[in-house]
Amino acid sequence: MKSIIDKLVKTRDLTDEEFEQLILCEDKETIEYLAAKAREVREKIYGKDVYLRGLIEFTNYCKNDCLYCGIRRSNKNAERYRLTEEQILNCCEVGYKLGFRTFVLQGGEDAYFSDEVLIPLIKEIKEKYPDCALTLSVGEREKDSYQKLFDAGADRYLLRHETADKEHYESLHPAELSFDHRMQCLWNLKEIGFQVGCGMMIGSPYQTVKHLIKDLRFLQDFKPEMVGIGPFIPHHDTPFADRETGSVDITLKLLSIIRIMLPEVLLPATTALGTADGLGREKGILAGANVVMPNLSPTDVRGKYLLYDNKICTGDEAAECIRCMTLRVQKVGYEVVQKRGDHIRFI
Ligand code: SF4
Numbered sequence: 001m002k003s004i005i006d007k008l009v010k011t012r013d014l015t016d017e018e019f020e021q022l023i024l025c026e027d028k029e030t031i032e033y034l035a036a037k038a039r040e041v042r043e044k045i046y047g048k049d050v051y052l053r054g055l056i057e058f059t060n061y062c063k064n065d066c067l068y069c070g071i072r073r074s075n076k077n078a079e080r081y082r083l084t085e086e087q088i089l090n091c092c093e094v095g096y097k098l099g100f101r102t103f104v105l106q107g108g109e110d111a112y113f114s115d116e117v118l119i120p121l122i123k124e125i126k127e128k129y130p131d132c133a134l135t136l137s138v139g140e141r142e143k144d145s146y147q148k149l150f151d152a153g154a155d156r157y158l159l160r161h162e163t164a165d166k167e168h169y170e171s172l173h174p175a176e177l178s179f180d181h182r183m184q185c186l187w188n189l190k191e192i193g194f195q196v197g198c199g200m201m202i203g204s205p206y207q208t209v210k211h212l213i214k215d216l217r218f219l220q221d222f223k224p225e226m227v228g229i230g231p232f233i234p235h236h237d238t239p240f241a242d243r244e245t246g247s248v249d250i251t252l253k254l255l256s257i258i259r260i261m262l263p264e265v266l267l268p269a270t271t272a273l274g275t276a277d278g279l280g281r282e283k284g285i286l287a288g289a290n291v292v293m294p295n296l297s298p299t300d301v302r303g304k305y306l307l308y309d310n311k312i313c314t315g316d317e318a319a320e321c322i323r324c325m326t327l328r329v330q331k332v333g334y335e336v337v338q339k340r341g342d343h344i345r346f347i
Helices: 002-011 016-024 028-046 085-098 115-128 143-151 166-172 179-192 209-222 248-261 271-276 280-286 318-331
Strands: 049-052 054-059 102-107 133-137 156-158 195-198 335-337
Touching: 002 016, 002 028, 002 248, 016 209, 016 248, 028 248, 049 318, 054 085, 085 102, 085 115, 085 318, 102 156, 115 133, 115 143, 143 179, 166 179, 179 195, 179 209, 195 209, 209 248, 248 271, 248 280, 271 280, 280 318, 318 335
Parallel strands: 049 335, 054 102, 102 133, 133 156, 156 195
Antiparallel strands: none
């Protein structure tokens, strides 16, 4: 098996059969060898740096009804909220003082946040914090809307593809959501010039290893600047309430594989990983991740942005989150840094 890993390091590619063997491998020594190679690759490019992204979950209204999501429109038990412009700017102010140099505005697909509302907000954040990067994660929009948000100053865009298999996509989403449109959105974002992040859930309902290999092939083709992956975690008010949580071990192996396959990629150790395993984020960093995304949302709304059950870090103040994260990162031999943390192609 080590020869397969060496081949991956050398060629950044494997056959489907080899990918499958690696994803399913349970031999501890082999998995540690894979993680060690992933760390080697990331350290050559990013050293020991771990970049911070300040996550501002600014609305949990969503017009969509993704079957796995706790804030889907059909969930009548979700307590809805929307931050004001002032609250969002206040989150940025707090975050900037704490050392964040990237803000991520994340929300459901909320019609209130039209281009007319988002554009002045983006401009104001970029004017106030010119040394910071601004990432948007507000779902599917038309190309001209993405272009306007980019022209206003947004630097990056996160839009998980969730699965690169059309049929699988359709089993996770209602009929009105289209796989082709999701993919088109990603290509549009790239063409416009955003640093683009995609990603998938690991262990989502109906997912097979073949689907994961398809995801890897898509990543090779799309070459995103960021890849966000985390284990699927069920939410009790969704049709997938009784499904099992995705495997942390497979998530970690995939983090290592993605790091080796796309050496320059920005790879977060996600909150979902930290929820599925108390040391998940540390393990993620040791598997090749180089980004963490502490929450900057006001504490009184954190418990309402619940895409899945038992989400961690919903009670702590931002200052406490960053202190905790800095220590966790240090404990595994890495360093949280006060930098924008752009993809190497954008520096
Ligand atoms: S996954 Fe995103 S688009 Fe889908 S329902 Fe949840 S917030 Fe809305």
